Amino acid sequence: MGRTTYKTAPKGGLYTRLSVDDGITDRESNSITSQKQMLMQYAQYHGIEVVETYVDDGWSGTNFQRPSFQNMIKDIENGLINCVITKDLSRLGRNYLDCGLYLEVFFPKITCGI
Numbered sequence: 001m002g003r004t005t006y007k008t009a010p011k012g013g014l015y016t017r018l019s020v021d022d023g024i025t026d027r028e029s030n031s032i033t034s035q036k037q038m039l040m041q042y043a044q045y046h047g048i049e050v051v052e053t054y055v056d057d058g059w060s061g062t063n064f065q066r067p068s069f070q071n072m073i074k075d076i077e078n079g080l081i082n083c084v085i086t087k088d089l090s091r092l093g094r095n096y097l098d099c100g101l102y103l104e105v106f107f108p109k110i111t112c113g114i
Helices: 029-044 067-079 095-109
Strands: 012-019 051-058 085-088
Touching: 012 029, 012 067, 029 051, 029 085, 051 067
Parallel strands: 012 051, 012 085
Antiparallel strands: none
16 A cells, blocks of 8 residues: 545544444444554555544444544534545445445545545
């Protein structure tokens, strides 16, 4: 993985999701913590300013009405972030048709300044 050179530093949002509770009830799940660390390292390596981290811990990816996902969409629409970083497509959602709509239609409207 090589570094990317940007015209301007992107304003990134890190998105994490876990649908199955791993038994921890008094703090976030280990998987969420791991995802956050991985995404933060990626953003730092590529010079992406992390503006917000969106966490849907315990939410199914079968629909897109998750609270943090909806907050992320609002932040994109309001110009707060212009780059979304997630571990893999399955964290974004499990409905591949809807994921495709976001990837092919909605997200291309934002730019990372490449």
